[in-house]
Amino acid sequence: MYEWLVMIFDKKNSFIYQKANNLILHNMINHNIKVYIDDIMTKSKYKSNYSDDLHSAFEHIRIQKQRKGDHEA
DSSP, rough: OOOSSOOOHHHHHHHHHHHHHHTTTTBBTTEEEEHHHHHHOOOOGGGGGGGHHHHHHHHHHHHHHHHHHHHOO
């Protein structure tokens, strides 16, 4: 038996993945996040703020993941 460990990126799945990332990160896009089909880029105006911006992006994703888990339970 074979199990996929990654999502196959055809046209439909890439659209779903892009839409999900846009919904999760909607309030951070164009401020300090850029979302492409299979990439999420964090940017900062100053080098000293980069780690804080990256931390806030991961924290935001973690919170959204917890909310999704709460709805499924």
